[in-house]
Amino acid sequence: MNGSAECSAFAVRMAKTPESHQISGQVTRQLTTLEVEGALRHPVSRELRHQVAALVGLGERQILVDLTRLSDIDAAGVGELVRAFNITRNAGGVLQIANANRRVRQILQASGLSRVMNVSPLY
Numbered sequence: 001m002n003g004s005a006e007c008s009a010f011a012v013r014m015a016k017t018p019e020s021h022q023i024s025g026q027v028t029r030q031l032t033t034l035e036v037e038g039a040l041r042h043p044v045s046r047e048l049r050h051q052v053a054a055l056v057g058l059g060e061r062q063i064l065v066d067l068t069r070l071s072d073i074d075a076a077g078v079g080e081l082v083r084a085f086n087i088t089r090n091a092g093g094v095l096q097i098a099n100a101n102r103r104v105r106q107i108l109q110a111s112g113l114s115r116v117m118n119v120s121p122l123y
Contacts, residue, residue, distance in 0.1 A: 037069035040077030061093030
């Protein structure tokens with residue numbers, strides 16, 4: 001299922017990937033929100049990092065990854081979040097994670113990701 005959603009002055013492409021997660025976006029003030037839906041696990045697509053790189057390329061520096069609709073994550077998904085974090089940080093920006101359910105938060109904490117990135121239970 002493909003489509004696009006207009007967000008401020010740019011479009012964020014929504015793509016249903018073979019790994020069954022979907023990413024959509026919205027810009028509110030200076031903060032850009034990317035919503036991840038479905039499972040973020042092996043084999044993981046590069047959609048999240050591509051979306052973050054595109055936003056950074058457009059000058060966005062405050063990115064919030066909303067995991068409200070994320071059903072599951074594994075080490076490959078954590079790796080994808082790390083790549084997105086590094087892309088943002090290398091551009092002088094900040095990537096935050098919000099609305100992760102308890103299980104996802106536990107995995108992020110066990111991986112150590114919550115020590116280097118802001119992981120908020122609710123936004």
